[in-house]
Amino acid sequence: MKNELSLNRYLNLINKLKYYMIIIILIGIIVVILGNMDFAFLNKYYKYFIYGTINTIFLALFAVLFGVLLGIIISLMKLSSNKVMEIIGSAYIEFIRGTPILVQLYIVYYGLPKLGIQFPDIKLPLIGMIPGDFIAGILTLSINSAAYVSEIIRAGIQAVDKGQMEAARSLGLKHSTAMINIIFPQALKNILPALGNEFIVVIKESSIVSIIGIQELMYKADTVRGNTFQPFEPLIVAAIIYFILTFTLSKALGIAERRLKLSD
Amino acid sequence: MINIIDLHKNFGKHEVLKGINTEITKGEVFVIIGPSGSGKSTLLRCLNLIEQPTKGDILFENKSIVNGKTDINLIRQKMGMVFQQFNLFPHMTVIDNITFAPKKLLKMSKDDSNKIALKLLKRIGLESKADSYPASLSGGQKQRVAIARSLAMSPKVLLFDEPTSALDPEMVGEVLYVMKELANEGMTMVVVTHEIGFAKEVGDRVIFMDDGKIIETGTPEILFNYPNHPRTKEFLSKVL
Numbered sequence: 001m002k003n004e005l006s007l008n009r010y011l012n013l014i015n016k017l018k019y020y021m022i023i024i025i026l027i028g029i030i031v032v033i034l035g036n037m038d039f040a041f042l043n044k045y046y047k048y049f050i051y052g053t054i055n056t057i058f059l060a061l062f063a064v065l066f067g068v069l070l071g072i073i074i075s076l077m078k079l080s081s082n083k084v085m086e087i088i089g090s091a092y093i094e095f096i097r098g099t100p101i102l103v104q105l106y107i108v109y110y111g112l113p114k115l116g117i118q119f120p121d122i123k124l125p126l127i128g129m130i131p132g133d134f135i136a137g138i139l140t141l142s143i144n145s146a147a148y149v150s151e152i153i154r155a156g157i158q159a160v161d162k163g164q165m166e167a168a169r170s171l172g173l174k175h176s177t178a179m180i181n182i183i184f185p186q187a188l189k190n191i192l193p194a195l196g197n198e199f200i201v202v203i204k205e206s207s208i209v210s211i212i213g214i215q216e217l218m219y220k221a222d223t224v225r226g227n228t229f230q231p232f233e234p235l236i237v238a239a240i241i242y243f244i245l246t247f248t249l250s251k252a253l254g255i256a257e258r259r260l261k262l263s264d
Numbered sequence: 265m266i267n268i269i270d271l272h273k274n275f276g277k278h279e280v281l282k283g284i285n286t287e288i289t290k291g292e293v294f295v296i297i298g299p300s301g302s303g304k305s306t307l308l309r310c311l312n313l314i315e316q317p318t319k320g321d322i323l324f325e326n327k328s329i330v331n332g333k334t335d336i337n338l339i340r341q342k343m344g345m346v347f348q349q350f351n352l353f354p355h356m357t358v359i360d361n362i363t364f365a366p367k368k369l370l371k372m373s374k375d376d377s378n379k380i381a382l383k384l385l386k387r388i389g390l391e392s393k394a395d396s397y398p399a400s401l402s403g404g405q406k407q408r409v410a411i412a413r414s415l416a417m418s419p420k421v422l423l424f425d426e427p428t429s430a431l432d433p434e435m436v437g438e439v440l441y442v443m444k445e446l447a448n449e450g451m452t453m454v455v456v457t458h459e460i461g462f463a464k465e466v467g468d469r470v471i472f473m474d475d476g477k478i479i480e481t482g483t484p485e486i487l488f489n490y491p492n493h494p495r496t497k498e499f500l501s502k503v504l
């Protein structure tokens with residue numbers, strides 16, 4: 001009996017770690033197959049990767065933050081009974097989802113300055129100097145993410161049972177009161193997990209801003225490739241770091257989601 | 265108290281209410297019966313404008329509520345509604361479900377609204393559940409809380425849409441009991457129900473609806489015992 005228990009616990013642990021293990025084994029296979037890979041450059045360049053990773057996280061955090069704020073506005077527009085608002089909201093979502101993020105990045109980075117909108121360097125307390133390029137990158141990622149976030153919010157709100165709004169209104173509550181106090185708290189349970197996924201997506205998509213010279217993880221990996229004349233290994237390192245970020249986040253989300261469900 | 269005048273309701277091309285004329289007087293228990301799809305819920309939902317009528321008028325205390333000049337939120341405060349699916353707010357405790365609207369709309373203090381809520385809970389026999397969440401209640405308990413939630417606004421009329429249809433049979437009695445008490449206290453009630461026993465016992469007037477029209481109106485004794493219209497007879501032969 002006792003043995004069985006500890007065996008169970010052991011199997012459980014294996015179960016939990018199996019994805020990590022599979023990935024590590026896969027990577028191991030790649031390393032073995034390619035045999036002569038050399039990661040000695042890390043001794044000299046590991047700081048590049050740390051710096052790049054911090055910037056990637058920073059980018060993604062701000063992009064999601066502003067993406068959510070903008071996404072809330074867009075989703076409210078789309079759910080609005082005002083036809084003009086609804087059309088603007090829908091058009092925004094369709095346009096952003098229907099064009100490549102690279103095009104959006106170029107429009108923001110090259111196009112907006114042509115229209116007289118510059119991206120100044122900003123000095124923030126605690127964080128320090130944020131270069132103008134960085135602002136353009138965050139802006140693009142936010143604009144892009146907002147379209148997806150607004151759809152997440154809209155879907156989350158619409159998934160709340162119709163009877164909830166009816167019950168609230170039948171008591172005499174205003175539409176806005178019902179929305180804020182009755183519908184939105186319930187929608188949050190649908191929205192939060194999906195927002196976590198969006199965070200993961202943004203971490204990956206943020207690699208695109210390396211093109212305009214923002215020194216995030218991908219940019220740094222490229223730099224190391226150039227400096228070491230090793231075209232392959234730095235990419236493997238970057239891939240592993242991206243993977244650790246997204247995979248850890250997705251596991252954490254899974255746990256948070258289960259907690260949320262339990263509290264029902 | 266409520267006058268319904270030539271009320272029509274369309275969903276797209278589908279005409280669901282085809283000219284309803286009737287009135288509900290103060291203190292009466294007004295029962296609506298009829299086959300599924302005949303428009304009972306739609307009629308009830310038009311009364312507090314959860315559905316917007318296509319044509320016709322509804323007077324509440326002699327004032328039209330359809331013309332857009334009256335503040336429908338104020339009217340709804342005086343017209344409670346109880347749903348088949350309870351529609352309690354799952355993210356609030358029982359007592360918060362009951363006190364939310366009075367606090368928001370009547371600007372009642374937390375203490376005052378809690379007092380009222382506890383009194384109502386005592387009345388429906390659920391004081392012990394004040395701090396529970398709806399998910400932990402049985403269907404019958406949920407529906408009793410839903411009734412208490414409506415009552416907390418001190419409405420002048422209560423609308424019930426098949427309040428016992430979603431309940432396990434053994435829980436129907438407890439909900440009907442609360443409704444009977446309300447009726448005995450003189451509450452004006454409009455009740456869509458298939459509970460013929462309830463209608464007979466506490467109903468003052470019954471209407472039989474079919475295909476968006478009122479087919480027959482009468483006191484429970486007359487309508488259930490001596491139905492006039494063949495469709496009423498057919499329907500009653502199925503449910504009695």
Ligand SMILES: Nc1ncnc2c1ncn2[C@@H]1O[C@H](COP(=O)(O)OP(=O)(O)O)[C@@H](O)[C@H]1O
Binds near residue numbers: 275280299304305
């Ligand atoms: N929101 C709606 N949109 C379209 N059709 C509806 C809607 N609500 C009800 N109906 C239709 O109206 C008819 C009457 O429905 P209802 O009033 O719910 O009947 P009852 O309550 O008597 O069963 C049905 O045919 C139903 O399908």
Ligand SMILES: [Mg+2]
Binds near residue numbers: 304426
């Ligand atoms: Mg119905």
